[in-house]
Each structure stands twice: as C-alpha cells, then as structure tokens.
Amino acid sequence: MCAPASGAAPGHTAQAVRTPPPPSVRGGALTAVAKVSADRLALADLVAAAKYGTGEPISDPARERAVLDDVAERSAASGVDRRLATAVFRDQIEASKDVQRGLFNRWARYPSERPARRPELAGEVRPRLDRITVRLLDGLAAAGRPRNRPSCAPRLMAGAVREAGERRFDALHARGLLRALPSVCEA
Numbered sequence: 075m076c077a078p079a080s081g082a083a084p085g086h087t088a089q090a091v092r093t094p095p096p097p098s099v100r101g102g103a104l105t106a107v108a109k110v111s112a113d114r115l116a117l118a119d120l121v122a123a124a125k126y127g128t129g130e131p132i133s134d135p136a137r138e139r140a141v142l143d144d145v146a147e148r149s150a151a152s153g154v155d156r157r158l159a160t161a162v163f164r165d166q167i168e169a170s171k172d173v174q175r176g177l178f179n180r181w182a183r184y185p186s187e188r189p190a191r192r193p194e195l196a197g198e199v200r201p202r203l204d205r206i207t208v209r210l211l212d213g214l215a216a217a218g219r220p221r222n223r224p225s226c227a228p229r230l231m232a233g234a235v236r237e238a239g240e241r242r243f244d245a246l247h248a249r250g251l252l253r254a255l256p257s258v259c260e261a
C-alpha cells in the first residue's frame with residue numbers, strides 16, 4: 075500500500091512527491107560552484123596539451139597575476155568579497171597546476187596517452203578560462219548564504235564528489251577538484 079506522504083497534496087503519491095529535481099537544480103548554489111570549478115579544472119587538460127613538448131612551463135606567474143587581477147577587478151561587480159574571490163581563484167590555479175603536472179607525468183610514462191592535438195593556449199584555451207571566471211564569480215555570489223553555514227564544507231565536498239563521479243573523473247582530476255574548493259566556505 076502506497077500512502078501519500080504527510081503534507082503532500084491530495085492525490086499525489088509519495089513516489090511522485092519524491093521525484094528528484096533536475097540535476098541543474100539539485101544541490102543548490104554550492105553544487106553549482108563545484109560544477110563551474112569542475113568545468114575550469116577540465117580545461118587543465120587542454121592547457122597541458124597546449125604546453126606539453128613545447129618547453130612552456132606549467133607555472134606562469136605573469137598569467138596567474140593577470141587572472142587574479144581580473145578576478146579582483148570583477149569581484150565588486152559580481153558582489154563577491156575581493157579577498158574571498160582571490161583566495162578561491164588561487165585554489166583554482168593550484169588545482170589546475172596539480173592536474174597539469176599529473177598529466178605531464180602520465181604522458182611521459184605512457185606515450186600512447188599523449189594528446190593528439192596541441193591547442194592554442196592564448197587564442198583558444200585561456201579565453202575559455204576567462205569566460206569561466208565570470209561564471210565562478212556569479213556562482214560565489216549566489217552561494218553567499220550557504221557559504222557561511224557550518225554545512226558548507228560537507229555540502230560542497232558532496233557536490234564535488236558527485237560531480238567528479240558524473241564526469242567520470244579519474245583520481246587525478248577528482249583530487250584536483252577537491253584541491254580547488256577549500257576557500258569557498260567561510261571558516
């Protein structure tokens with residue numbers, strides 16, 4: 075016998091009431107932050123492919139400075155505290171470099187896994203990273219209240235783990251995603 079859940083509208087079965095919301099809504103603002111961060115991290119593969127075998131270093135302090143300056147400048151318009159925005163993007167950058175290093179090591183060891191194509195860093199990949207900057211700042215602004223709750227870290231981590239699973243991230247990228255997020259939650 076399938077009784078209606080208490081509080082459900084008459085005629086609605088418990089099953090209908092429990093229908094999960096679509097993935098875009100599920101998990102709320104913190105999961106949305108994890109998703110945008112995963113989008114950014116996935117681009118580390120293209121960055122690494124652009125650099126591998128060219129002698130271009132993984133770490134580019136001038137570019138990092140430009141990214142962080144851009145973030146600081148845009149943070150006010152997005153309604154995000156400048157220090158928070160900068161800290162979150164520092165973590166994004168470190169996570170990207172961790173993944174790039176992991177891929178370089180992998181490609182050195184397993185030549186068959188090397189990328190078939192070398193994308194253009196300045197003209198192709200960095201503009202995509204720049205577009206994600208705006209999305210991540212908007213995501214942080216939307217997560218203003220949940221970021222301050224004690225439940226922030228577990229919810230964010232749960233969202234990140236779910237996201238990594240849905241994208242079939244390997245261990246390198248899953249670790250990278252967790253590395254990208256610690257500054258999101260207020261202590």
Ligand SMILES: C=C(O[C@@H]1C=C(C(=O)O)C=C[C@H]1O)C(=O)O
Nearest residue numbers: 121132133134137138141167170
């Ligand atoms: C992504 C790159 O590699 C590194 C990571 C950066 C980032 O995540 O924004 C910026 C500069 C590099 O230190 C890049 O060179 O564009």
